[in-house]
Amino acid sequence: MPSLLFFIFFIIIGTMAWGCVLAAPWVPTLSAQRKLLVENLVIDDASTIYDLGCGSGSILFEFADRYPRARCIGYDVALLPLFLGYLVKFRHPVRYKNVSLRFGNFFTKHFSDADVVVAFLMQKAYPKFIATLKRELKPEAVVAIEAWPFPNVEPVQTIRGDRLVPWYIYHRSDI
Numbered sequence: 001m002p003s004l005l006f007f008i009f010f011i012i013i014g015t016m017a018w019g020c021v022l023a024a025p026w027v028p029t030l031s032a033q034r035k036l037l038v039e040n041l042v043i044d045d046a047s048t049i050y051d052l053g054c055g056s057g058s059i060l061f062e063f064a065d066r067y068p069r070a071r072c073i074g075y076d077v078a079l080l081p082l083f084l085g086y087l088v089k090f091r092h093p094v095r096y097k098n099v100s101l102r103f104g105n106f107f108t109k110h111f112s113d114a115d116v117v118v119a120f121l122m123q124k125a126y127p128k129f130i131a132t133l134k135r136e137l138k139p140e141a142v143v144a145i146e147a148w149p150f151p152n153v154e155p156v157q158t159i160r161g162d163r164l165v166p167w168y169i170y171h172r173s174d175i
């Protein structure tokens, strides 16, 4: 039994450390910060939205509440936040039927169907992240980045809120 607990603990900590090494630790976006984005980003109501490094999927649940016709897809490598997201989906299977939370390293995934990509990552991951966006996204896709802007690119929109960090909005074609 102790070895099973140790194994579970190792998996939880190990996958969270993996996310940290790849692009960012799990730091959930505040509720007010999520609403700031969802209420100010103008998108088609049937958009396909990806959160790359989705944590527990809270941004996707926010989008799903506002846009019930959207497809909301998240990738994360950390099992604990994903598990918490699955609990939310499990409790609201109909309300969140359009939310899909997936285990996986988004650097190796395909998301060329994305209309909108959201991410909250460390700046050190940006060069690889930008290369991944260029590889995958159609030119008109919208990218929303939390807290730190991409270097040397002017955002098409900056969404600011009281005592919140900005959201920087880009078109893939400008990156």
Ligand SMILES: C[S@@+](CC[C@H](N)C(=O)[O-])C[C@H]1O[C@@H](n2cnc3c(N)ncnc32)[C@H](O)[C@@H]1O
Residues within 6 Å of the ligand: 016, 018, 019, 020, 022, 023, 024, 025, 026, 027, 028, 029, 051, 052, 053, 054, 055, 056, 057, 058, 059, 075, 076, 077, 078, 081, 104, 105, 106, 107, 119, 120, 121
């Ligand atoms: C700062 S958190 C943001 C979580 C969520 N997007 C939010 O805003 O609440 C970053 C997340 O990205 C995940 N992550 C980092 N690199 C990743 C990668 N290459 N593939 C999948 N997930 C990754 C981490 O595990 C972590 O949960």
